[in-house]
Amino acid sequence: MGLLEINWGNTLIIVGLGFGIVFVILTFLVFVLNIWQKLFTNNEPKMPKPKQTQKPTAKINDVAVIAAIAAAMAQTDNNADMAAIAAALHLYFEDEHDVESNVLTIKQHQTEWNRKSFLMKQTLIKK
Amino acid sequence: MKSTKKIIILLAALFSMAAVSVFAQTDTVQNTTTIEATQFVETEQTQVTNAAAARDYSQDISVGQSLLDFLGTMGFTNLTWQVIVMLLIACILIYLAIVKGFEPLLLLPIAFGMLLTNLPGANMFHAELFAEGHVHWGEFTSGAGLLDYLYLGVKLGIYPCLIFVGIGAMTDFGPLIANPKSLLLGAAAQLGIFITFIGASLLGFLPNEAASIGIIGGADGPTAIFLTSKLAPHLLGPIAVAAYSYMALVPVIQPPIMKLLTTNKERCIKMGQLRTVSKRDKILFPIVITAIVALILPDATSLIGCLMFGNLLKECAVADRLSKTAQNEMLNIVTIFLGVTVGATATAETFLSPQTIYIIVLGVIAFSFGTAGGVLLAKFINIFSKNKINPLIGSAGVSAVPMAARVSQTVGQQYDKSNYLLMHAMGPNVAGVIGSAVAAGLLLSFLG
Numbered sequence: 001m002g003l004l005e006i007n008w009g010n011t012l013i014i015v016g017l018g019f020g021i022v023f024v025i026l027t028f029l030v031f032v033l034n035i036w037q038k039l040f041t042n043n044e045p046k047m048p049k050p051k052q053t054q055k056p057t058a059k060i061n062d063v064a065v066i067a068a069i070a071a072a073m074a075q076t077d078n079n080a081d082m083a084a085i086a087a088a089l090h091l092y093f094e095d096e097h098d099v100e101s102n103v104l105t106i107k108q109h110q111t112e113w114n115r116k117s118f119l120m121k122q123t124l125i126k127k
Numbered sequence: 128m129k130s131t132k133k134i135i136i137l138l139a140a141l142f143s144m145a146a147v148s149v150f151a152q153t154d155t156v157q158n159t160t161t162i163e164a165t166q167f168v169e170t171e172q173t174q175v176t177n178a179a180a181a182r183d184y185s186q187d188i189s190v191g192q193s194l195l196d197f198l199g200t201m202g203f204t205n206l207t208w209q210v211i212v213m214l215l216i217a218c219i220l221i222y223l224a225i226v227k228g229f230e231p232l233l234l235l236p237i238a239f240g241m242l243l244t245n246l247p248g249a250n251m252f253h254a255e256l257f258a259e260g261h262v263h264w265g266e267f268t269s270g271a272g273l274l275d276y277l278y279l280g281v282k283l284g285i286y287p288c289l290i291f292v293g294i295g296a297m298t299d300f301g302p303l304i305a306n307p308k309s310l311l312l313g314a315a316a317q318l319g320i321f322i323t324f325i326g327a328s329l330l331g332f333l334p335n336e337a338a339s340i341g342i343i344g345g346a347d348g349p350t351a352i353f354l355t356s357k358l359a360p361h362l363l364g365p366i367a368v369a370a371y372s373y374m375a376l377v378p379v380i381q382p383p384i385m386k387l388l389t390t391n392k393e394r395c396i397k398m399g400q401l402r403t404v405s406k407r408d409k410i411l412f413p414i415v416i417t418a419i420v421a422l423i424l425p426d427a428t429s430l431i432g433c434l435m436f437g438n439l440l441k442e443c444a445v446a447d448r449l450s451k452t453a454q455n456e457m458l459n460i461v462t463i464f465l466g467v468t469v470g471a472t473a474t475a476e477t478f479l480s481p482q483t484i485y486i487i488v489l490g491v492i493a494f495s496f497g498t499a500g501g502v503l504l505a506k507f508i509n510i511f512s513k514n515k516i517n518p519l520i521g522s523a524g525v526s527a528v529p530m531a532a533r534v535s536q537t538v539g540q541q542y543d544k545s546n547y548l549l550m551h552a553m554g555p556n557v558a559g560v561i562g563s564a565v566a567a568g569l570l571l572s573f574l575g
Contacts, residue, residue, distance in 0.1 A: 005331075006328050006329065010334065011324070011325060011328050011334070014321075014324065014334065014338075014570075014573050014574070015321040015322075015324055015325060017573075018320075018321055018324075018566065018569045018570065018573065019317065019318065019320075019321045021424075021565075021569055022314050022317050022562060022565050022566050022569060023311075023314045023315075025314075025420065025423055025424065025565055026310040026311060026313060026314035026558070026561070026562060026565070027310070027311065027314070028419070028423075029307070029310050029416065029419065029420075029561075030307045030308060030310045030311060032415065032419065033304060033307035033310070034307055036408070036411075036415075037307070040405075040407070040408065073545075077544075079540075079544070082544055082545060083547075086545060086547075
């Protein structure tokens with residue numbers, strides 16, 4: 001069990017060579033993945049950016065937004081709230097959020113179910 | 128007419144079958160297989176007849192003697208203090224698995240296997256059938272237990288590889304492909320394996336035993352079982368119990384080391400968003416990794432190949448049924464077999480020894496150095512790299528998927544609640560699985 005009983009030569013060869021080879025193999029894989037990334041990722045066809053048809057009419061003051069968010073974050077310890085705020089912030093500053101026209105586009109149209117002439121309800125008779 | 132024809136054909140077929148069977152029984156030259164089988168049956172029948180003849184059933188049966196014989200076969204008569212201690216240890220492990228929730232999916236079968244093998248007289252497992260590192264097939268016919276047959280899956284290295292197929296089918300290598308540097312952290316976290324190898328050698332273990340103990344630092348149960356079953360099968364029980372117990376204790380072992388080796392500023396480093404990985408990348412990754420690793424290190428092919436095959440089943444999206452089977456039914460079935468049989472190797476003779484205590488101590492050292500290796504390499508990379516890495520994700524390189532990545536996330540959030548490290552930590556975490564499999568393959572090629 002003593003220090004001298006161990007074949008230190010063999011032990012250190014196994015340790016040095018073993019750890020070294022693990023490192024070399026995984027480093028080689030890093031190079032392979034990096035080359036792969038350069039070869040393939042850059043050649044991928046890029047999706048054309050959708051044209052923004054309408055800019056937001058009024059830009060909210062960033063300072064006011066940051067102040068409001070800071071106040072909201074101070075009030076909560078909930079991770080889900082934090083994640084929601086972080087996601088909203090990311091979308092706001094990256095300007096990737098949908099641009100809303102603020103105009104309702106759902107048009108009312110009459111069907112058999114809501115057409116006035118088909119309603120069974122008795123309407124008030126004006127005298 | 129038609130029915131008459133049918134009857135004639137049927138009778139002809141029956142006669143021809145009878146003729147063939149008679150011919151097969153009488154022919155002594157052409158059909159040797161049939162002869163061997165017939166002779167075997169005859170021999171077995173003769174043996175049974177002889178045994179029945181030897182046992183004189185006409186003798187009167189004494190009630191007292193029968194009762195004494197029966198009492199002699201009871202396990203209670205063979206209870207020793209070692210057996211009682213082993214049964215207690217099995218019960219403690221069952222308690223830890225059920226009540227404390229320590230890796231119950233593995234610890235529970237292991238503990239129950241330990242209980243079964245130590246029950247005197249049950250004859251469920253016979254270590255002597257696998258003595259001297261090889262299977263004694265000839266002795267299997269003379270009273271092998273159920274667990275002996277199931278243990279063949281461990282001994283032949285089948286179960287760990289099948290479990291790797293399941294793990295591969297559950298693993299997303301996306302974070303690793305998006306950030307290839309993670310592989311380096313996975314490599315650094317294998318430091319624990321090699322430091323423990325030195326430690327075990329110092330404590331008097333042989334090199335093959337030291338390598339099996341060191342692999343605990345890979346924090347990968349199937350890899351540890353695979354290597355130990357090849358190099359030091361007599362230590363399989365203690366090593367498996369230590370590996371799975373420490374994997375359950377990762378949230379306790381790692382945080383103090385992570386905090387000790389990092390500054391407050393480093394813990395708050397926020398890492399950039401990972402790039403999106405295409406489906407093509409995810410499909411090609413397992414194929415390329417298998418080919419490269421197998422060509423460099425053929426001994427690691429069985430583990431890496433199975434891991435990557437499982438992952439390919441998942442990512443190709445055309446073999447959903449196979450992927451789901453690998454993730455669920457197959458993985459669960461093999462886990463049961465693996466756990467019970469590995470537990471069965473923990474008999475009183477092998478488990479109650481100073482070696483077990485050494486293994487348990489060395490296991491902590493292996494995990495600690497593995498954690499430290501990953502964290503320190505992340506700090507070292509930060510010296511040269513523009514894009515800083517949060518060193519807390521380095522600890523996830525010890526494998527133990529996904530527990531170690533969760534620990535990185537939890538510790539990171541203790542210092543900055545808006546810092547989300549989980550996906551970044553998954554890269555080194557899955558790299559650790561590859562790293563430990565490569566390390567196991569290397570040790571096998573050196574010492575196998």
